Amino acid sequence: MRTGASITRRLTLSVLLLEVLAGLVLIAIVTNHERQVRFETFDANLRASANELLGAVQEANSMDGSVRLESEGLHLPPRAAFRVLVDNGQVLGGRGVVPTVAFESDKVSRARIEGRPFRFYVLKGDRIIDPNSSRAVTHRVTIIYGLPEGRTWHAIFEATRFFALATVILLGVTAIFMSWLVRRLLHPIRELALKADKIDAEHLTFDAPESSKQFLELRPLAFAIQETTARLQRSFERQRRFTSDAAHELKTDLAIVKSSIQLLAMKRRTVEEYEQGLALGRDDIGRLESTVQKMLTLARLEQSVNVDQRECNFAAIVSDAITQSQSYGQVKNVAVFTTETEQYAFILLNPEDALLLCSNVLINAIQHSPENGRVEVALESRVDEVVLRVRDYGLGINEDDLPFLFDPFYRGDASRSRKSGGTGLGLSICKAICERGGGTISIANRTEGGAEVCILLPLASSWRP
Amino acid sequence: MRVLLVEDELRLAANIASGLREAGFAVDHAADGNEGLAYAEQNLFDIIVLDLMLPGLEGRDVLRFLRKKGIHAPVLILTAQEGKTTIIEMLNSGADDYLAKPFDLGELIARVKALIRRSKGASSPRLRVAELEVDTILQAVRRGDTIIDLSPTEYRILEYLAHRPRAVVSKQELLEHLYDYEWEHHSNVIEAHISNLRRKISIPEQETIIETLRHRGYRLRSGDKQ
Numbered sequence: 001m002r003t004g005a006s007i008t009r010r011l012t013l014s015v016l017l018l019e020v021l022a023g024l025v026l027i028a029i030v031t032n033h034e035r036q037v038r039f040e041t042f043d044a045n046l047r048a049s050a051n052e053l054l055g056a057v058q059e060a061n062s063m064d065g066s067v068r069l070e071s072e073g074l075h076l077p078p079r080a081a082f083r084v085l086v087d088n089g090q091v092l093g094g095r096g097v098v099p100t101v102a103f104e105s106d107k108v109s110r111a112r113i114e115g116r117p118f119r120f121y122v123l124k125g126d127r128i129i130d131p132n133s134s135r136a137v138t139h140r141v142t143i144i145y146g147l148p149e150g151r152t153w154h155a156i157f158e159a160t161r162f163f164a165l166a167t168v169i170l171l172g173v174t175a176i177f178m179s180w181l182v183r184r185l186l187h188p189i190r191e192l193a194l195k196a197d198k199i200d201a202e203h204l205t206f207d208a209p210e211s212s213k214q215f216l217e218l219r220p221l222a223f224a225i226q227e228t229t230a231r232l233q234r235s236f237e238r239q240r241r242f243t244s245d246a247a248h249e250l251k252t253d254l255a256i257v258k259s260s261i262q263l264l265a266m267k268r269r270t271v272e273e274y275e276q277g278l279a280l281g282r283d284d285i286g287r288l289e290s291t292v293q294k295m296l297t298l299a300r301l302e303q304s305v306n307v308d309q310r311e312c313n314f315a316a317i318v319s320d321a322i323t324q325s326q327s328y329g330q331v332k333n334v335a336v337f338t339t340e341t342e343q344y345a346f347i348l349l350n351p352e353d354a355l356l357l358c359s360n361v362l363i364n365a366i367q368h369s370p371e372n373g374r375v376e377v378a379l380e381s382r383v384d385e386v387v388l389r390v391r392d393y394g395l396g397i398n399e400d401d402l403p404f405l406f407d408p409f410y411r412g413d414a415s416r417s418r419k420s421g422g423t424g425l426g427l428s429i430c431k432a433i434c435e436r437g438g439g440t441i442s443i444a445n446r447t448e449g450g451a452e453v454c455i456l457l458p459l460a461s462s463w464r465p
Numbered sequence: 466m467r468v469l470l471v472e473d474e475l476r477l478a479a480n481i482a483s484g485l486r487e488a489g490f491a492v493d494h495a496a497d498g499n500e501g502l503a504y505a506e507q508n509l510f511d512i513i514v515l516d517l518m519l520p521g522l523e524g525r526d527v528l529r530f531l532r533k534k535g536i537h538a539p540v541l542i543l544t545a546q547e548g549k550t551t552i553i554e555m556l557n558s559g560a561d562d563y564l565a566k567p568f569d570l571g572e573l574i575a576r577v578k579a580l581i582r583r584s585k586g587a588s589s590p591r592l593r594v595a596e597l598e599v600d601t602i603l604q605a606v607r608r609g610d611t612i613i614d615l616s617p618t619e620y621r622i623l624e625y626l627a628h629r630p631r632a633v634v635s636k637q638e639l640l641e642h643l644y645d646y647e648w649e650h651h652s653n654v655i656e657a658h659i660s661n662l663r664r665k666i667s668i669p670e671q672e673t674i675i676e677t678l679r680h681r682g683y684r685l686r687s688g689d690k691q
Contacts (some may be wrong), residue, residue, distance in 0.1 A: 052641045070638075247545065248545040251566040251567055252474050252566055252567075253544050254567035255477055255545070255566040255568060256474065256476045256477045259480035259481060259567075260476075262484070262570035262571060263480050263483050263484050263487075266487055266571075267487065280476075285475060403532065427511065
């Protein structure tokens, strides 16, 4: 059983319904027009015949001065009914039944004779006998002439029937043509659907078929599908890359741990060698653990934002992070300076996340600083946002790497980053935290040398001046 | 035998190199694709162990360039990437074998040995040199039931020569294939080792197994591969 409405059927039915309505109105108009024209002719005929009768009275020879009706040579239809009256009701001649009611003269009136509708015309005229002599006598002649309407009505009915039949045939033809046309016009939709149906996780590409691009109405749909697919593909691609990179990372770390142990087991070794091997293995496992930890952090941050997101004083957290990073800076002989600071800057982030963000950025800056270098931190409150800038005086960032810095597991120089203990997740985590707080993070090279990280975070609404 | 290890992960590279060295190989390490290709182009290596994901030039490109340049050393691919397509693509591009990370170090060494053996035209891990048997797995040389005690370098020289019976192997070639760049190169080191080796494996009344061809190198008198 087919369920659901069909556009083809609906469209065809709507058009047919409109056509039926139009047909009915047309038939009504045509019928009315036909009736008018027919009866005008009918009435003209009545008048002509009445005049003919009057003529016959006027032209009849009068032998004895009386009025006569010369009915020979008159061509009156057999179904006509008439009376010719003179003066005071003397009937000169007539046929059929004529109503006795007094009709107005020069007017067409309707009457029913023996149950059939008739139209009568009353004509009044004079018959002057011996008009040229002094004895001229004038007689008033009244002619009542009528014809049954039946035939005319029949003709009107015939005409109407013809139009009705023509309309029905037209409707049929239109219905067939319409459904064909609609089907044809809807074909691009079917093509679009067929193409859209082929989209799946494996083939996340959609190229709208040409037919759908031709139609103004279909273009938005085709475009929307195309855009959605592209968005999905990008997101899938990101996910896929993350999974693959994560797997690569974990497998590499595992390969290190495994090979370290296997290397130790390859032959009998001295106690010192075993101790050294174990220490290395411990480091390897530590790194594996840190990679897993960071991946979990990133996964948590990228999940939908918590409803109970807390507020924290970013200014206090920045100064905490600076204090914490200074000890690491001392190891690397890098000084961390505050050039500008605020007392309060409340933002919508969990304090732990905010601290992680700040220390990640600071440690990154220290790592990229040269020996005896410095890192400058500036915190500035604006109308509705707070800006944190962290500058280092290192080598800066390779221009080629700039667009990918925040991609998970991206390392400008893989071996170098690995050596410094980076997992390639630090900046991705920073970005995720900033986005969680509704802000942004960016890195740029400074013209004076070194790089600057700029973090913009909106102030919590309750703290905006 | 000399191995080129192209691996960007330094800790892993260190472990593999140590394992291979302990198994009697000379190992050179390259930390990225470009360096790896530059090393490999010298055509000194009996095998190349190549990681796929490398900074600079990717592993697959290193492999393609190598094959294009006519370097036929067997290539063992190390990969942490999933997927049959990668493996098929690599094998079709001229790789000889692959190992997925995290692999077994013992398996890696065994595969390296097998690939070298194959590339030298031997299918058995036991090579015959005249009446001697060289066991490449145990790294032992036997005459009948007696094991001949050789130093690791002497063994490596004999194994290298055993892989190329009847061919003239120059001192330079021996140096290149038995030592990595971390060793000092001295051709008289080879002469000393050859002389010791000759003494250990020859029977006094008989002709020497290792011939010296003046200014050309060394040749096994008669090699018999199984």
